[in-house]
Amino acid sequence: MREKTIRKAKHPPLYQSTPRSVVVPLHTYIHLERSSSVPLYKQISDQIREVILSGELGEGSRLPTERALAQELNVNRTTIMNAYNELAAEGLIEGHVGRGTVVKRTYFQAFEDEEAFVDDSPSWLFGLSSMDDLSEGPQARVLSDIASMGERENIISLASATPPPDMLPAELIQSIMSQRLAEGRQSALGYCPVEGLQSLRRALASHMRKRGVPVDFQHILVLSGSTQGIGLIGRFLLHPGDEVVVEVPTYLGAIQTFRALGARIIGIPVDKDGMRVDLLEAMLARRKPRLIYVLPTFQNPTGVVMSLERRKRLLALARRYQVPILEDDPYGEIYFENDVPQPLKALDTRGHVLYLSTCSKILAPGLRVAWLAAAEPLIEMLSLHKQVFDLNTNALGQWLVSEMLRQNVLSKHLETARALYHHKRDLMLDAIKRYWPVPVRIHVPDGGFHLWCHLPGCIRARALLRESIQEQVTFVLGEPFHVDGGGHQHIRLSFASASEDEIVEGIRRIGLAMQRILARHVPREEQERIERFPVV
Template sequence: MWQPDRLSNQPLYQQIADDFERRISYGEFPPGTQLPSERKLAEQLGVNRSTVILAYAELRALGIIESRTGSGTRVSQYKWGVTPKHTPNWHRYVEGGTFLPNLPFLRRIREALQQNSGLIDFASGELGADLSPAKEIGALIAENPYIEYLGYDNPQGFVPLRETLVSYLSKYRDIQTTGSSILITSGSQQSLYLITQCLLTPGDAVAIEDPSYCYSLPMFQSAGLRLFRLPVDRKGVHPDDVRALYKKHRIKMVFLNPNYQNPTGVVLDEKRRAELLDVASELGLPIVEDDPFSLTAYDGNPPPPLKSIDSVGSVLYIGSFSKMAASGLRVGWMVAPHSVVERLADARQQMDFGLSVVPQKVAAEFLGSAYFQPHLERLRMQLLFKRDLLIEALEKELPNLVSFAVPQGGLHLWCKIIPEVNDHKLLEEAIRRGVIFAPGSVYGSDSGYVRFTFARAKAEDIVTGIAKFAAALRAVLD
């Protein structure tokens, strides 16, 4: 966010007024846009409220903004000048469309992280820089600097990457497939988007876990799907619940994250896996398996995916580079019947003409290199270390106030706050004290749950971050 230059000879209020005038003239704030309150803008810019009052007064004098009691301050409906000119009502367009915006909590988290890079981050669901194989990938790029072709790629994805994935999936996930049954995507989220848009119809009923990462994705509601819950207990979802939802609502698809489930960290019980596949084959029901965390198993023995024991082809399998190496490369994959792959590849080509060849080549080189296995071992060790730091800090700072199950893999710890607490107040107080987390209600849970992601924060900040969270929780409870 823009900040005034405190070393400039120009008064702060004038810098603020000039910045708003420029952004309004560029159309960033169209006519009618509600501007931040004087108090909020002062907090964002780190200035006195009186400075903002002067800046707004300057803009009002120019006829650029207008203020009304009870309605706040808005950009004037007409651009200044001799002849008023109408501008499109961008607010109406923004509020229209079928693709819904992110949940308010997620927008608040993103806003807070953008405004304050010093926040201790337990909210972002990605690896921190200390866990990413940046040096190894840099070495591979130096060793293999050339790419023969930089035009549009195969709609299914870079052929060498798909060939590498055939070996990778066989070795690490016990999934036997071919390159023609693999679609390269920009990550798990794009895979889910393609499935919801191309394989389902508005009004279709689908089953998702409760709580579930899927609740945080507005793409399901944007696609017009009806969501039904599958409760997650310490052994995962129960196959009988799938059968019951099918009988009652004729669900068309089941979305699962069976290994180190996001957000709970639960692993689906082995017996339930077999029963679930039996139910799916009996009902002809597709299962979408999202499997981003399995290779983070701290003991080095990742649980098998459903796809590895799927004998009838019920499972669409989704994987990603993001949670085990580098989210910035934006490389994921889907294993599906060839007809499904062709359908989704055609749709994706209409969206972007295919992914960039460069990150796909890097991913192929890394997955097939001697760097990959040592990176996994180091990643598991560091995640385990961070998990233990987090648990030790919670037990020290919040005895008898929180409860949780200890995850054996993944990036998250799912925590129940025992006293009743308001999610919104707790999040705001935590941000004020310098730490941020993901409230459980983001994932469809009741108020009073928290997801701590320990992969993003630096190890040396985890204890301090939990101390800040504990202070925020006690302040809200008091």
């Protein structure tokens, strides 16, 4: 694993929390370019807006009077009046007799302040599970909005973690169906066992043996997606209040699922070699979690691969403390180097690892085919549990994947996909080096779909996302991947789904968004001291 480091300039914090009873020292956030063609009142309103939308100034924060701010900035009072009027028209500030000008509640602050949420829904709804419990609260709604924007033709989405249209095997599926569907109509179009089509289970077991995992078809349970597998195992193993160990950061869908089941989540940090198993060991000595959830290969969102030493240590800890491990492996076959990592399950000799993978990344998400590999008795119990919620997983999708594996066409498809994603990763890195004006720290993955970027202190992820949306480009914030409140300086960029032109243009637009933030908050002489992209 490599990490491309863009050295960070040392900046003081841009924002300091201010008690609402105290007038905000607003002039410290405003840097005027008097030679700029942008009017001074516009520069002032833009920079105040940024501070408010960043969440640094909460509802009720008091702003200086027009006269006081005019004196502090050495501008005409009319300039401040025009700036305040513009912000008031947008609903960001308002005047109160006896209190002066104060910040109003904003859309983004409403997301962050869950306790202040007031609902006038029918009373019978209050007995049901909160949607915040099921969807990671407001942050999940923000991500949903971003995903919706990605469907619009004028939006470039670097958020979507799906194969691009030209990698969806439509021609291959059409060929298989035209040649084989009539003969296989009962398997493809009829009911199938809860465990999945036996032909597919045998094919998946054979496929896994090639990757070093000694399983047979009895060890395979077919699912309609990885998230179904996480939920199935969670419902089977967990009771409300049970503890689950996850990596920090980790897959958002797993966080949502475990929280929806009432589990308490314990986060263990990830570094360049994967989960910090030394910290895990110290935690296991004190607590008794019911499950350890990991993505050891091309982890989402970081892209790191857990080292062999840590994999062995993790398995030893699972045996010692008798805690099962759920290995989620959606990206393990999307590698860019010859040193192909085996699944953690390949090292498991005691049945402690439950292995989960999917065809959504290697073929097409619309097929709705994933699978779980585990000890036969557990597969039998989970099958009984599964039939309560999903009696028949998509038979046509199962039949198609089974045929692809039987005809040995998946290997060629994966070779093409790996070459394409490798190229797109490098294209995105080159575009970042060319267009981004600030130093960033980027983990360079040897597989998967994502770049995990650590922004410098002068730019916050949420502020950058808001500015980038103005440029009609989206990505995913780092915060929802954390269970510890972190991720404020991280963003995840996905290079798989976007076209080559969209990758370059999207990165260029994010660079423009960065430049606007720098222009508002970082003095020009400080900007000139920022080093541009030395590679370590």
